[in-house]
Amino acid sequence: MNKKVQIIRINFTDFWEGFDIYTSFFYKLLAKNYNIEISEKPEILFYSVFGNSHKRYNCTKVFFTGENIRPDFKSCDFAFSFDYPVTDKNYRLPLYALYDDVTKLVNRKIDAKAELLRKKKFCCFIVSNPSNQIRNDFFLALSRHKHVESAGTVFNNIGGTIENKRDFIKDYKFVIAFENSSYPGYVTEKIFEPLLEDCVPIYWGDKLIHKDFNPARFINCHDFENFEAVIQHILAVDADDTAYLKYLNASVFNEDKLPSFLDNKNIMIQLDNIIQYTNEKSLKKLMLRNKRRLVYILNKLKINSLFH
Secondary structure, three states: OOOOOOEEEEEEEOOOOOOOHHHOHHHHHHHOOOEEEEOOOOOEEEEOOOOOHHHHOOOEEEEEOOOOOOOOOOOOOEEEEOOOOOOOOEEEOOHHHHOOOHHHHOOOOOOHHHHHHHOOEEEEEOOOOOOOHHHHHHHHHHHOOOOOEEOOOOOOOOOOOOOOHHHHHOOEEEEEEEOOOOOOOOOOHHHHHHHHOOOEEEEEOOOOHHHOOOHHHOEEHHHOOOHHHHHHHHHHHHHOHHHHHHHHHOOOOHHHOOOHHHOHHHHHHHHHHHHHHHHHHHHHHHHHHHHHHHHHHHHHHHHHHOOO
16 A cells, blocks of 8 residues: 555554654654554554553554663564664664754764864763762762763752753763663663764763764773773863864764664664554454354355255
């Protein structure tokens, strides 16, 4: 069936507070190619980790997570997750891909020297979740060498929290960009936002982060023996404009190419596959119902013939 002709009944459940269906990533992408109907009897249900309402539905189920949680393929048919390996059922789609247009970071031309002159502040830390003790310890360790401004609720030292994170971080040379936890493939907006604002992220989390971003564009804590070695490197780069400019001038993505998994065309191919799977499943159900009905009619006719 041609796209934009087929009507697809979908719904969303168990997403985060404030989630809006009509501005969501998957709705907007699907709406470009299909006529979308939001239905309480969906053919395809997108669900996340903030509840169990998805259990009430009997249809094709697509799991999406922005948290460090594994897909359970006993509960879902497909998943968009952080996880490796990528399979026919699991499409790797890190959370940062939903935050802004990732193509902004391809072939990015900046005046690095002017950016360095504009950035008058050393480093910032914006965290509201205190549970990652590794992240907390790093902030305290770096702060013992040079003042780090904390604008979140954790270790706040600027007299209050901020309203716009990206507007705040743009004035800093470095941004502490630690994930809430570490797992292969788990990458959020933590590193993405400093890259958008032409800062140098200090990253900890995904040990495979070099698959997503060019290692020359950020400081990867996993490349160092310990945090003291990371800190000494940060201080050295801070004191050496040439070394800092080398980070800013590096491409964000490897070979300055958008990773294939971030390309909306490839994401759409996976959504097309999900729709095709759903159509085929519906057709099989229809054929099975018709077969049962035919068997019933034939049996009925056979019984009736015995009495004539």
